[in-house]
Amino acid sequence: MNFLNEVSSLFPSAVSLASGRPNDRFLARLKPQVLLNSLAVYERHSAGGHGGGQVWSQLLQYGRTAGVISELVAQQVRSDERVPARADGVLITAGCQEALALCVPALCPEPSDVLLVCNPTYIGAIGAANVARVPITALCNSAPSIADAIEFAVPQLRRNGRRARAIYLIPDFDNPTGRVLDTAARRDILQVCARHRIVVLEDNPYGLFRYEGDAVPPMAALDEVGSVIYLSTFSKTLSPALRVGAAILPETIFGDARASRALWEDLVQRKSFVTLNTSQITQAIVAGLLIEQGISLRAWVQPALDWYHANRDAMLCQLDSVFSNFPDQIRWNRPSGGFFLSFDLPFKFGAESVSECARRDDVIVMPTSFFALDNSQDCRIRLAFSAVTPEQIRTSVTGLGRYVARRLGRELPNLRDELAEAEDEE
Amino acid sequence: MNFLNEVSSLFPSAVSLASGRPNDRFLARLKPQVLLNSLAVYERHSAGGHGGGQVWSQLLQYGRTAGVISELVAQQVRSDERVPARADGVLITAGCQEALALCVPALCPEPSDVLLVCNPTYIGAIGAANVARVPITALCNSAPSIADAIEFAVPQLRRNGRRARAIYLIPDFDNPTGRVLDTAARRDILQVCARHRIVVLEDNPYGLFRYEGDAVPPMAALDEVGSVIYLSTFSKTLSPALRVGAAILPETIFGDARASRALWEDLVQRKSFVTLNTSQITQAIVAGLLIEQGISLRAWVQPALDWYHANRDAMLCQLDSVFSNFPDQIRWNRPSGGFFLSFDLPFKFGAESVSECARRDDVIVMPTSFFALDNSQDCRIRLAFSAVTPEQIRTSVTGLGRYVARRLGRELPNLRDELAEAEDEE
Numbered sequence: 001m002n003f004l005n006e007v008s009s010l011f012p013s014a015v016s017l018a019s020g021r022p023n024d025r026f027l028a029r030l031k032p033q034v035l036l037n038s039l040a041v042y043e044r045h046s047a048g049g050h051g052g053g054q055v056w057s058q059l060l061q062y063g064r065t066a067g068v069i070s071e072l073v074a075q076q077v078r079s080d081e082r083v084p085a086r087a088d089g090v091l092i093t094a095g096c097q098e099a100l101a102l103c104v105p106a107l108c109p110e111p112s113d114v115l116l117v118c119n120p121t122y123i124g125a126i127g128a129a130n131v132a133r134v135p136i137t138a139l140c141n142s143a144p145s146i147a148d149a150i151e152f153a154v155p156q157l158r159r160n161g162r163r164a165r166a167i168y169l170i171p172d173f174d175n176p177t178g179r180v181l182d183t184a185a186r187r188d189i190l191q192v193c194a195r196h197r198i199v200v201l202e203d204n205p206y207g208l209f210r211y212e213g214d215a216v217p218p219m220a221a222l223d224e225v226g227s228v229i230y231l232s233t234f235s236k237t238l239s240p241a242l243r244v245g246a247a248i249l250p251e252t253i254f255g256d257a258r259a260s261r262a263l264w265e266d267l268v269q270r271k272s273f274v275t276l277n278t279s280q281i282t283q284a285i286v287a288g289l290l291i292e293q294g295i296s297l298r299a300w301v302q303p304a305l306d307w308y309h310a311n312r313d314a315m316l317c318q319l320d321s322v323f324s325n326f327p328d329q330i331r332w333n334r335p336s337g338g339f340f341l342s343f344d345l346p347f348k349f350g351a352e353s354v355s356e357c358a359r360r361d362d363v364i365v366m367p368t369s370f371f372a373l374d375n376s377q378d379c380r381i382r383l384a385f386s387a388v389t390p391e392q393i394r395t396s397v398t399g400l401g402r403y404v405a406r407r408l409g410r411e412l413p414n415l416r417d418e419l420a421e422a423e424d425e426e
Numbered sequence: 427m428n429f430l431n432e433v434s435s436l437f438p439s440a441v442s443l444a445s446g447r448p449n450d451r452f453l454a455r456l457k458p459q460v461l462l463n464s465l466a467v468y469e470r471h472s473a474g475g476h477g478g479g480q481v482w483s484q485l486l487q488y489g490r491t492a493g494v495i496s497e498l499v500a501q502q503v504r505s506d507e508r509v510p511a512r513a514d515g516v517l518i519t520a521g522c523q524e525a526l527a528l529c530v531p532a533l534c535p536e537p538s539d540v541l542l543v544c545n546p547t548y549i550g551a552i553g554a555a556n557v558a559r560v561p562i563t564a565l566c567n568s569a570p571s572i573a574d575a576i577e578f579a580v581p582q583l584r585r586n587g588r589r590a591r592a593i594y595l596i597p598d599f600d601n602p603t604g605r606v607l608d609t610a611a612r613r614d615i616l617q618v619c620a621r622h623r624i625v626v627l628e629d630n631p632y633g634l635f636r637y638e639g640d641a642v643p644p645m646a647a648l649d650e651v652g653s654v655i656y657l658s659t660f661s662k663t664l665s666p667a668l669r670v671g672a673a674i675l676p677e678t679i680f681g682d683a684r685a686s687r688a689l690w691e692d693l694v695q696r697k698s699f700v701t702l703n704t705s706q707i708t709q710a711i712v713a714g715l716l717i718e719q720g721i722s723l724r725a726w727v728q729p730a731l732d733w734y735h736a737n738r739d740a741m742l743c744q745l746d747s748v749f750s751n752f753p754d755q756i757r758w759n760r761p762s763g764g765f766f767l768s769f770d771l772p773f774k775f776g777a778e779s780v781s782e783c784a785r786r787d788d789v790i791v792m793p794t795s796f797f798a799l800d801n802s803q804d805c806r807i808r809l810a811f812s813a814v815t816p817e818q819i820r821t822s823v824t825g826l827g828r829y830v831a832r833r834l835g836r837e838l839p840n841l842r843d844e845l846a847e848a849e850d851e852e
Binding site: 021022024025027028030031032033035036039040043053056057058059060061062063094095097098101105124127128130131133235239240241242243269270272273274275276277278279280281282285 | 447448450451453454456457458459461462465466469479482483484485486487488489520521523524527531550553554556557559661665666667668669695696698699700701702703704705706707708711
């Protein structure tokens with residue numbers, strides 16, 4: 001990501017469609033006074049019979065490794081995401097990244113153990129495995145489905161003396177592709193994983209941001225045998241600066257309650273040697289906000305949801321308008337939620353393209369190859385619509401059109417008009 | 427530590443000399459309103475020309491992996507601890523534990539690389555190495571000095587195809603022993619480490635808590651070639667619940683500026699895959715407090731320092747009184763600072779002894795064997811005087827005396843009186 005920061009600072013007037021951050025305007029609701037109020041709410045909630053002062057001084061101390069807000073987080077995840085979470089299976093982590101950094105090596109303790117990932121996938125999952133020296137195997141994209149790809153990978157790994165122990169997935173509004181897995185696909189994956197004893201790490205940062213259609217149940221809700229660890233985070237709903245996330249364990253691991261308990265204890269011990277415990281101050285802020293919101297973040301995220309929805313519409317609309325006369329190899333998906341869509345090009349788009357696009361066309365985009373384990377994603381980019389305004393989306397997609405037209409050696413008449421119009425609006 | 431928590435909950439009336447926590451009464455100064463004020467101070471400080479709102483909404487976002495308060499932390503460490511810190515060598519971490527969890531594997535990337543530790547040593551250092559699968563070698567306690575023990579270990583490791591790459595040390599008021607290394611010992615270690623290219627991880631959580639005598643310069647201040655990474659934390663000075671610490675890199679690693687830069691980049695990348703970045707809310711609280719305190723925590727810790735000093739005196743006084751007529755094998759050190767002292771017994775003191783001592787004698791102590799890599803520490807305990815009151819120290823040391831007398835099959839006449847006296851006071 002350093003490269004993209006560099007490009008941003010070299011071309012400060014370029015609009016970034018590369019950043020999948022939550023929008024500043026919704027984070028800004030967490031004013032200092034709101035944080036203070038949340039702390040007070042948590043203090044009153046926890047005090048029960050005792051004085052609040054004791055709660056507060058306990059909060060400022062070293063605390064329980066697994067966290068102090070597991071019950072509230074379990075309730076919120078049950079209510080908002082339909083995940084059957086129990087408080088004693090909720091490990092509070094320093095953001096979801098720490099949950100990944102703990103779970104991947106715990107699930108893959110042997111040198112022959114392998115983490116399966118989609119290709120492309122979230123960079124943080126690859127990084128967590130790399131830091132823990134856990135080998136990664138990318139699922140084959142030519143298989144008809146992820147379940148098929150797993151079936152294909154398992155014996156191949158076995159022939160090489162390796163064993164798939166876990167798979168990392170973002171079933172809802174995947175980063176970077178925006179893809180949603182339907183219920184049948186999720187069930188197929190669960191079935192294959194149960195057969196091969198592969199634990200699913202289900203990461204769901206974007207689940208509350210669905211713009212249309214019915215929600216698909218999370219894999220953790222479909223899981224009947226105990227094969228899913230659900231990863232939750234407050235970074236997209238409340239604020240990334242809280243650094244509060246969670247790993248939520250099933251009651252059994254493949255029917256074995258003791259195995260789940262042993263995994264829990266392993267994760268807690270690992271956490272105690274990585275960050276000791278998650279900041280109890282930020283945990284208390286999250287707890288206070290959850291209590292204030294009736295243990296559901298649906299109402300809290302609604303304004304952001306509306307905004308992201310409008311942004312997605314604006315992006316799809318502008319893509320339709322700018323790229324209508326382009327060749328068929330230029331295409332993009334229409335994700336029903338999340339922060340991203342995936343855009344295919346008839347040429348390679350790498351780091352140099354990013355710079356040129358930023359310099360000449362005032363738009364920064366993310367090559368999907370940055371998320372890939374081979375060169376299969378070289379002609380694809382990720383467009384994020386979360387952190388920008390509809391106006392910025394219009395000008396930047398127009399800029400992207402200009403760049404693509406130039407690369408293809410053609411000029412589209414309507415592009416000039418689009419650009420002029422967009423500039424008039426500013 | 428689970429075992430000790432269990433003992434505490436089984437015997438709630440027992441005084442714990444096992445916990446090396448900072449004292450609640452000094453943490454409690456960080457009232458919610460004080461945190462809010464710190465955030466406001468940081469906001470004003472950072473705003474400069476712009477409005478504070480922008481600073482705040484940036485704070486609530488994803489942020490710089492290495493942290494946003496490096497300059498302030500560098501200043502504080504320079505001023506309070508005489509460490510030649512530069513802002514661009516300061517990596518802000520989720521507590522000092524994360525600094526350890528990042529540095530140990532970064533310094534020991536090869537399977538043949540080894541971390542050297544004293545025996546006993548801080549459990550978190552052993553755990554960080556274990557989680558990262560970095561082998562540990564305990565320095566030999568029969569060598570005349572740590573420098574000699576390193577000289578002895580290096581060729582021995584080499585014969586086994588291994589290489590010492592780093593050493594973990596708490597030179598000031600060691601946990602668990604309370605030991606301070608004098609300037610000559612520090613220089614000797616630095617010389618040996620430079621010769622063998624061993625990086626020193628200098629952990630200094632207790633450095634500001636010296637009760638008498640002149641401060642010994644930290645090894646990072648004595649380091650002339652670039653062999654010391656200094657680990658700092660705000661857990662003992664401000665609050666453990668902030669989870670803010672730092673790894674401070676030297677300008678060169680053994681004279682090589684590029685090596686230090688490469689190590690920095692490796693650490694930043696590892697951090698991005700472990701916790702992404704440290705909570706910017708808690709960073710801002712630390713920054714605001716530092717600014718309010720004139721970028722020195724000396725005045726802030728003074729009341730705590732006085733309290734711990736009085737507690738140490740109370741503990742030494744009570745030990746002198748209770749154990750004056752005991753055999754010579756019972757002895758303890760008189761640390762000039764920190765939270766702990768080390769107490770030698772003429773018999774083994776393990777988990778069962780902890781339980782019996784708690785049940786019958788109302789005192790919980792920490793076996794030093796819990797910090798050890800062999801059985802050399804089986805007859806030693808750590809007594810912590812930070813989290814208790816002088817009254818609790820008197821009754822609990824008396825309880826310890828009663829336990830020891832029973833184990834030795836003798837009864838000391840003055841013990842009864844001590845106990846009665848202590849009970850009268852309550």
